[in-house]
Amino acid sequence: MSKIKRGVSLYSYQNETFQGKMTLExxxxxSAELGAKGIEVIGEQSFWGWPxxxxxxxxxxxWHRIISQYDCTAVCHDFMLDYKRYKGRLMPLEEQVASVKKDIDFGARLGAKYIRALVSIAPEVLVAAAPYAEEKGIKILIEVHAPLHFDHPWIIRHAEAFEKSGSDALGFLPDMGMFLHAFPPVFTERFMRLGVPKNIADYIVKAYExxxxxxxxxLNVQEMGGTGPAIAMAETMRHNAAYEPKRMLDYMPRIHNIHGKFYQMxxxxxxxxxxxxxxxxxxxxxxxxxxxxxEYEGNRWIEDAQEPDxxxxxxxxxxxLARLLGEAQDPAIKTSPTACADAEAMAEAAE
Known part of the structure; x- marks a missing residue:
């Protein structure tokens, strides 16, 4: 049986969270009922006012009460560093490092071992924050996210900086979206609802393949008479690609968490x-x-046509995942949050 453990990024429940259908608990x-005991959280989504x-x-x-009650583990806090738009100016290096330290503190308060850094953050910032992360028992993981990949010069630059620093507090968090080996059907269906002709949609899917x-x-889509949504569909190929999973092997010593990106199951x-x-x-x-x-991200591709579940x-x-990891039983949800909400609503109506 595999040693890999199952978890959930609460980002997966963003629709239900935003609409008030699901609380943090x-x-x-x-997630716990599904046996996915590792919990990854985005502060801005789950904690009002952060940062x-x-x-x-x-x-x-x-947070700690809930984590303990459901026998879960706080795995990772995904932090943002929007240094390009900070108060209408670029944030200088010192302020970026101070911002990362603030997220290190927050991750430590949550009891997480890792914090996720956006792929746009320069390696110099993370290297400068590494000693503080070491003090707090935190590892900073740069997210390797499409269209970047492990052979991209920007990621290689991070890898070289991490090794030169000698710090064990720096690593990688690969997002499985960089291994998009087929054009997602939910992408195609959404673009066709927006008016992309079938012949053009079929061409793009085959071209991706x-x-x-x-x-x-x-260029070919333009020559086929495609405009607007058809060109936008073709342009998704700039952001997505079918890189090879085996490239993770060379970086495995510094890979400590995985984003299980998916668009539809x-x-x-x-x-x-x-x-x-x-x-x-x-x-x-x-x-x-x-x-x-x-990490479910198919919601944004279907919510114009149906309520995401x-x-x-x-x-x-x-x-x-349970089947691929060799687990004996399929996970099952005992209590549906929607069912709980419906039951509460019925009880209130009866009163």
Whole structure:
């Protein structure tokens, strides 16, 4: 059986959180019932006022209560550093480092071992913050996110800086979206609802399958008479690519968490665009023993046509992961958050 553990990024439940359908406790309880005991959190989503106004001790205490009650582990705090738009100016290096230290403190308050750094953050910032992270028992993980990959000069620059620093507090968090081996059906369906002709949509899907250079695809779509949404569909190829999971092997000593990105899970528990069987095989080969945290991002591609059911989508991915990891039983949700809300509403109406 694999040593890899299952978790969930609460980002997966962003629709339900924003609409007030799921509380923080609902998100963690649902994940725990699926056996996904590793919890990854984005401060801005789950804690009001972060980072501008801080988070009260009572909220942190409630977080620890919930984590303990459902026998979960705080894995990672995903932080943002929007240094390009800070008060209408670029944030200088010293302020960027101070901002990262603030997130290190927050991650420590949550009891997380890792904090996720956006891929746009310069290695100099993370290297400067590393000694403070070491003091707090935190590792800073740069997210390797499409269109970047492990052979991209920017990621190589980070890797070289991390090694030169000699710090064990610096590492990587690969996002599985960089292994998009097929054009996601939910992308195609959304663009066709926006008016992309079927012949153009079919061409883009096939061009992605054939690994045609994105600039050629965009030009060809224009020559086919495509405008607006058709060009936008072709331009998605600039951001997505089918990189090889095996490239993670060279970086495995510094890989400590995984974003299990997915856009849709079919009823047969297959993600049609990301080869999770190959991904898990590579991670096992590299001796990875951390978490794969589900990260559902298909919601934004379907919400114009239907209400996203993030819980069901996460459940299906967790079933897929459990099977790939050699677990004996499929995960199941005992209590649906939606069902709980409906029951409460019925009880209030009866009163």
């Amino acid at each position: 609902d998100c963690i309880r649902t 501008e106004y801080g988070v009260a001790d009572a909220e942190i205490e409630n 054939d690994r045609v250079l994105s600039e050629y695809v965009i 079919n009823e047969d528990y297959v993600e049609p665009s990301i080869p999770y069987d190959k991904i898990v095989e590579v991670l096992n080969q590299g001796g990875y023993d951390g978490y794969i945290c589900s 993030s819980v069901e989508q996460v459940r299906r991915q967790q079933v897929m």
